[in-house]
Amino acid sequence: MTAGRYLLWVDGVGGFLVCMxxxxxxxxxxxxxxxxxxxxxxxxxxxxxxxxxxxxxxxxxxxxxxxxxxxxxxxxxxxxxxxxxxxxxxxxxxxxxxxxxxxxxxxxxxxxxxLALDGVLLMAESLVLGPEAQVHVPLPNALHSVILFRDKEGFGVRYPGRFWIDGRECRDRGRFAGRASVAGTDFSLSLEPVEGSWVRQPQLGSGSRPGQRADDSGEGGS
Amino acid sequence: MRFTWKTGDRPLEGYTIKRGIGQGGFGEVYYAVSDGGKEVALKFLRGNIEVELRGVSLCLNLKHPNLVSIYDVRTDSQGDHWVIMEYIVGEPLSAVIQRHPTGMPLDLVRRCFAGLAEGVACLHEHGIVHRDLKPSNIFLENGRIKVGDYGLSKFINASHGDAQTQSVGTVYYMAPEISSGNYNKQIDIYAAGVILYEMLTGHVPFDGETAFEILMKHLTAVPDLSRLPADFRPVVARALAKNPAHRYASMAELARAVETAGQPATMAPAGTAPRYLPPTEPLPMVLPPLSTATQLGELAGSLALAPLVIAAMCAPVAALKRDIGQAGLLWIGDLFFQTLALTWVVLAATKFWSSRGKVQSLSRRGVLAALGAAVGLGALWLKGWTPPWWGDLTVLVLGGERLPGPTISAWPGVTTSEDVIGRLCYFGLGLGAIRWWTMTDRHRSHRFMVMPVMAAGFWGLLLLLFWRADEAMTSLLAFVLSAVAVQVVSPWEPLVVPVRRPARIRCV
CATH class of the missing domain: 2.60.200.20 (Tumour Suppressor Smad4)
Structure with missing residues (x-):
C-alpha cells in the first residue's frame, strides 16, 4: 500500500503534488x-x-x-x-x-x-491522464489516456500499446515502486516521492541530491 | 514530445531537472531547481552554437520588468551550453489568445500590448532586435507581460535556405523585408502588429497551407482589416505596412497609438494623432523588378541550355531502345525536336509574361494553346505535310516560285486530316492545359518540382483520347521531357528565408 506524497512531473504539461x-x-x-x-x-x-x-x-x-x-x-x-x-x-x-x-x-x-506545481491531486484509486476533457491531468498530445493506479508494490500504469518504465519496455500494463520515469511515444512523465519536510533549508554546497524538493504551481519559462 | 533529460537528472552542476517545459528551434527548455532552492528555466543548447551565445551575452545584463531575465550562460561537462533564465509561473500569450477565439477583451489587449511594447522598446534602446516575437515567446505572469527568447534568434541568411525547415509558427510574424535579408528593428514592429491583430481577432492576418504561401502573403497580400474594431484599423494597417519606412518609427509610438485607439479621448482633434495609410495605397514592391537586359540575357541562356539538357535526357531513352536502326534514330530525332520546340515556346512565352506583371491565367492558357498548335503544325511540316494553302502563301510572301514543303521520304507520311487535326489538338490542348509558368517562375518553391512533370504526363495521357496514333506516345514523352527541361534551365532564386538551426535531440 502506497502512502504519502509524490511529485508527478509531466513533460510539456506541468507538475502536480499527488497526495495518497x-x-x-x-x-x-x-x-x-x-x-x-x-x-x-x-x-x-x-x-x-x-x-x-x-x-x-x-x-x-x-x-x-x-x-x-x-x-x-x-x-x-x-x-x-x-x-x-x-x-x-x-x-x-x-x-x-x-x-x-x-x-x-x-x-x-x-x-x-x-515548487512550481500546477495543482494538487488527491488520489483515491486511480488518476486519469489523457487528451479528453474529463481527466485529472490533460495530455493534449497523447493519443490515448494513461491510467495511474494504486498497486500493492507502488503504482500501476495502464496504457494501450507500448511504453517504457525506466527504459524497460511494457505493453498495455506495467508497475513500479515509488520512483520512475514513464514514457510512451506521445507522452513522458516522472513520479518521485516527496521526502521529509517541504521547505528544507538549502543544502548549500552539498552537491547533487536529485528529487528532494517538492512543489508549486504554474507553467512557463521561455 | 521526447526530452533528453528527465526528472532528477543533473546535467548542469548545481541544478536538478524537474520536468521538460517545451522544445523550440534552439533546443529544449526545462524547469529546474538549484541546490539553493531557486526555480529556473534551463535552456539546453546542444553543440557548437557560438554565434547564438554571442547574442545571449549581449542580453545577459538587461534588466526590465517586461523581459524574462537571463541569469547566466554555462557549459556542462559534455561541452553543451545552457542558458539559465527566470522561470515564469504563468501562461504564454498564445494560450490566452486561444482562450479567446474571437479576440481578447479590449482592455486586456491594451494592457498586454503596453507591456510587450515596453519590453521590446527596452531591447531596441540597447540596439537589440528581437527577431522572433510571437505569442508563444511572450508570457503573462500575474497580469504582467514578460517577453522571452530574445538574444537567441539568429537568422542564417540563407540564399539557399528552404522554407521546409522553417516552422510555420514563426512565419506568421515575419516581416516582408526579411526575405531581402536587409532588416532592422522595424521587423519587431511588424511582428507586434501581427500579434496585435491576433489579440484583437483571434486569428493571424496571413494564414496559409505552407510556409511559402504565408511568406508570399506577407510580401503581397493586404490584411483584412474589416475584422478589427474600427479604431484599431489605421493602427494595425500602419504597423503592417509592407514598406518598413511607412510603419511606426518606434515601439513607443506604436504603443501610444494602441493606447489611445478607441478611447473616447481620441475621437479627437484632427491633427494630433497621425492618421495614416489608407490601405488603398499601392503596395510597395518588395521584390525589385529585373532589368530587361538581365531578362533577355537569362532567356538566351535558358534557350541555349535547353538543347543540351534535352539531348542528355534523350540519350538514355535511346539506349533503352535496343534496335537502334535508322527508324530508331529518326524517332529519337523526332522526340528531340518536339521536346525542344515545346521547351523553347514555353520559355519564351513565360519570360515575356514575367516582365509584364499580372496576366490572367486564361489568357496565358489561350496563348500557350495557340503556340502549341503552331508547334504541332511545325512537326507536321517537318514530316513533309503541308497545308493546302502553303503554296499560295509562299507565292504571296516570296512572290515567286511555289515552294514545295520539305519532303523527306524517310519520315512516315502523315496524310489523313484526322491525324492532322488530332495532332494540332494534342499540342494545343497540351500546352494550354498545364500551368507552365509555374515551372519557370523564378521564385518557385523548389528548383525542381515533380508535380508539374506528373501533370504533364497526366494531360498527355488524357489527350490521347483526341489523337490515337503510335506517334502520340512520342509526343506524350516530349511533354514530360519538356516539363523537366523547362525547370532545369529556368533561373531559380528562392525567397530568402531565415532558417533556424534544427533542434538535435540526444537519445538517451
Missing part, C-alpha cells in the same frame, strides 16, 4: 511545517483538514475557512467549490472524472506551493 492519504492537512509552508499541502500564503501552519470518506471529501476547518464565500466549520465539498483559507488564499476543488473518487485542488495565483 485519505486525510490531508493544508497549512502554511514553513521549515518546520508539517502540512501535507504547504502553501506560500498568510495562513496557519495547520489551517484545515481534508478527509476522503465514502460520502466524498469533507473539509474540517481549524482556522477561518469559507466555501463559496460562506464561513464553515465542517462541510462536504462539491465539484467547483471555491475554498478560501484565511483572507485571500483560494483553492478550487474539482472532481474532473465522474467515475473516479480522485479529486484535484487548484491554487489561485499568486499563492503557490514551494
Amino acid at each position: 492519504g485519505a486525510r490531508i492537512t493544508i497549512g502554511q509552508a514553513a521549515p518546520e511545517g508539517a502540512a501535507d499541502v504547504p502553501l506560500y500564503a498568510d495562513i496557519s501552519r495547520q489551517h484545515a483538514r481534508l478527509v476522503r470518506d465514502s460520502e466524498g471529501y469533507v473539509l474540517e476547518a481549524q482556522r477561518p475557512v469559507r466555501i463559496n464565500g460562506r464561513p464553515v466549520d465542517v462541510a462536504l465539498l462539491h465539484p467547483g467549490d471555491l475554498v478560501t483559507l484565511g483572507t485571500s488564499c483560494r483553492l478550487r476543488f474539482s472532481q474532473p472524472v465522474p467515475i473516479s473518487a480522485s479529486a484535484r485542488l487548484d491554487i489561485e495565483r499568486p499563492h503557490r506551493l514551494p
